[in-house]
Amino acid sequence: xxxxxxxxxxxxxxxxxxxxxxxxxxxxxxxxxxxxxxxxxxxxxxxxxxxxxxxxxxxxxxxxxxxxxxxxxxxxxxxxxxxxxxxxxxxxxxxxxxxxxxxxxxxxxxxxxxxxxxxxxxxxxxxxxxxxxxxxxxxxxxxxxxxxxxxxxxxxxxxxxxxxxxxxxxxxxxxxxxxxxxxxxxxxxxxxxxx
Numbered sequence: 419x420x421x422x423x424x425x426x427x428x429x430x431x432x433x434x435x436x437x438x439x440x441x442x443x444x445x446x447x448x449x450x451x452x453x454x455x456x457x458x459x460x461x462x463x464x465x466x467x468x469x470x471x472x473x474x475x476x477x478x479x480x481x482x483x484x485x486x487x488x489x490x491x492x493x494x495x496x497x498x499x500x501x502x503x504x505x506x507x508x509x510x511x512x513x514x515x516x517x518x519x520x521x522x523x524x525x526x527x528x529x530x531x532x533x534x535x536x537x538x539x540x541x542x543x544x545x546x547x548x549x550x551x552x553x554x555x556x557x558x559x560x561x562x563x564x565x566x567x568x569x570x571x572x573x574x575x576x577x578x579x580x581x582x583x584x585x586x587x588x589x590x591x592x593x594x595x596x597x598x599x600x601x602x603x604x605x606x607x608x609x610x611x612x613x
Contacts, residue, residue, distance in 0.1 A: 513605060519585055523558055524575045530612050534603075535571045536595040537561065537579055548586050555582055562609050570600070572610050 495503045537556060541549035553567070559578065561569035578592065583589040600606065607613075 432446065440496060471559065479575045519582070520558075522555065522559055522578055522581070524571060524573050524578060526573055528570055531574075533572070534600050534606070535573070535575050535579075536564070536597055536600075537566050537569045537571075539588070539592040539596070541567075541591045545588070545591075548588055552582060552586060552588065552592070564602075569596060570606060572606070598600065 490507055491509055492508045493505060495505050497503055538548070539552060541552065549567075556569040557563065559571070559575070561571045564570045579592070579594050583592050
């Protein structure tokens, strides 16, 4: 039985683990540093990248980068001084950008399905930075802050939420609910400009 075009596309896309995605993000950060002329932006990229590196063991990161190299998502570039630089391949840039957590958004479908996506989280105080980052991402993605750690959105976003949970290794602290009724629906519909 012949494969559909969707199945063919799925076979072409490399499977990338969360750690590999982080490694791609680090490599992309290096590219961003090389392209930016703004010193403030330069230091912000370094700070954010260093935060991510704190949680990863060096050997684990090296294995992730090695597996990326084998999957053709990264390639080496020869330097004049005889050293090698690891850079993203064209496919690696595409994958890294598709998981660019800083610029994630939720696609607005043509028609609203009448369901509310509710994200609740209870991240402990020792992980305050993670909690604040998660809150910032939900706000940036256009969620309505229903309460301090409860956010609502009308459009499908399960994949984006799953990615955030995995990225921050916070799955046990986050709950995702799809609801048909919510007590302040009128206010939410106005906020999201739904009919």
